[in-house]
Amino acid sequence: MEQIKIEGKVVAITGASSGIGEAIAKHLAKSGAKVVLGARRTDNLKTITEFITNQGGQAAYKTLDVTNPDDVADFAKFAVDEFGTLDVFVNNAGLMPLSMINSYKVNEWHQMIDVNIKGVLHGIAAALPIFEKKDSGQFVNITSVGDRWVGPTSTVYSATKFAVRAISDGLRQEVSNNIRVTLVAPGATESELPNTISDPALKDQLVERFRTNLLPANAIARAVAYAIEQPSDVDVNEIVVRPTAQKSF
Secondary structure, three states: OOOOOOOOOEEEEEOOOOHHHHHHHHHHHHOOOEEEEEEOOHHHHHHHHHHHHHOOOEEEEEEOOOOOHHHHHHHHHHHHHHHOOOOEEEEOOOOOOOOOHHHOOHHHHHHHHHHHHHHHHHHHHHHHHHHHHHOOEEEEEEOOHHHOOOOOOOHHHHHHHHHHHHHHHHHHHHOOOOEEEEEEEEOOEOOOHHHHOOOHHHHHHHHHHOOOOOEOHHHHHHHHHHHHOOOOOOOOOEEEEOOOOOOOO
């Protein structure tokens, strides 16, 4: 049984400009990983990368739009060009513009499908050939407890997360035994996701509801690290992480 260590691993992270993605990048870099950050907000990526390198870590960044498959393929190639290989691909980018169906926010439905589902598929299509060539690697797909629960306002959002859960299960069955697939489902966590809610009253209601019961983003980063550092014959399939006070959904 070969012990896997985070140190030296090359980890590419989408949606890395804030929140959970930023926390994952910083935590893994502190543990010795070489992290590659991707997102649309280049200024944020530059600041986070400089923070990591100033702390003695190794990091690089590239502007990334996960809705563009060529962009994601270039991002994976960039990781290999920068650090010689790619060991872990973290599909973290996501949107959560909650709304009631009869609000008919069709454009927001399409945005969620493009980012939350297609973005993950683009990440798989970009990294899987690299993993298959060396017969090793790991996908970490960040979903939400919404991947197993649906309620008013979360219908389309939960549908996208249910889809990623299905994609993760299917991918695990189709790839080589040496390629691992992990799904991490956060509960209420500190992030910028509520900022994507366009209904001001709904946004305020959500923020108030979880105002005192949010996980720090680093809790999800630690879960990701746990999955990565397991021995090579251990594939952590799913991790669900909720605040203690959040008993469901």
